[in-house]
Amino acid sequence: AQSVSQHNHHVILSEAASLELGCNYSYGGTVNLFWYVQYPGQHLQLLLKYFSGDPLVKGIKGFEAEFIKSKFSFNLRKPSVQWSDTAEYFCAVNARGPDKLIFGTGTRLQVFP
Amino acid sequence: DAGVIQSPRHEVTEMGQEVTLRCKPISGHNSLFWYRQTMMRGLELLIYFNNNVPIDDSGMPEDRFSAKMPNASFSTLKIQPSEPRDSAVYFCASRKGQVDTGELFFGEGSRLTVL
Numbered sequence: 001a002q003s004v005s006q007h008n009h010h011v012i013l014s015e016a017a018s019l020e021l022g023c024n025y026s027y028g029g030t031v032n033l034f035w036y037v038q039y040p041g042q043h044l045q046l047l048l049k050y051f052s053g054d055p056l057v058k059g060i061k062g063f064e065a066e067f068i069k070s071k072f073s074f075n076l077r078k079p080s081v082q083w084s085d086t087a088e089y090f091c092a093v094n095a096r097g098p099d100k101l102i103f104g105t106g107t108r109l110q111v112f113p
Numbered sequence: 114d115a116g117v118i119q120s121p122r123h124e125v126t127e128m129g130q131e132v133t134l135r136c137k138p139i140s141g142h143n144s145l146f147w148y149r150q151t152m153m154r155g156l157e158l159l160i161y162f163n164n165n166v167p168i169d170d171s172g173m174p175e176d177r178f179s180a181k182m183p184n185a186s187f188s189t190l191k192i193q194p195s196e197p198r199d200s201a202v203y204f205c206a207s208r209k210g211q212v213d214t215g216e217l218f219f220g221e222g223s224r225l226t227v228l
Contacts (some may be wrong), residue, residue, distance in 0.1 A: 044204070100146075103148075
C-alpha cells in the first residue's frame, strides 16, 4: 500500500531562514506528487504539484520542490521564509491507477519575525 | 464559484448520538473525497466517489460510518452511533477530471466534538 512520510513534525524558523521539508513515499510505480498548505483557520490549498517532466517544480509564494525518483522523495524548499508562511504543510502522493490521494501527517511550520 | 461547501462548521454532540456531515462539491467536479484530520493520524482518506459512485471505502473506520452521494451536488457522511474517538475535523474535497489532470479543492471542514 502507498504511504507518505514527513519526518519533520514541527519546524521553527526565523524570517529569512531557508526551509526544507522532507517527504518520502513508498510506491514502486508512477506517481503524482503534491504539496498542500493549510494556513491557520483555513482549508487546504495546493502549493505545487508534479506529474511528469522537469523534476524541479515551482509553486506559489516562492516555494519549489524536487522529485528524486531514486530516493522516493519530494522535498519542499524555500530559500527565505516569511512570517506569513506559518502554516501546516502536507505532502501527498497519488499512484496512477488507484486514483486516491494519500497524505503525510503534516509538518507544522512556525516562522518568527 | 463558491468552492466546496461543508456543513455544519462545528458540531458538538454526546456519545451515542447520530451525526450527519454534509458536503456540496464544486459544480462540474466529478470526484468527491471525505478525509478525517486528527493530531495523531493526520489526514486520512475515508472514502471517495467518482460520478456519484463509491469507488474506495477502505478507509472508513468501521460500520458506524457511512457515506452517500445521491447526486452530483450533494454528499453526506454519517456516524451512528458517535463515540469520543470520532472527534476530528472532517474535510470534503472535490476534483474535476482524473488524478493526473486535476487538483483537489477542499472545503473548510466540519469540526466534530463527541463528548
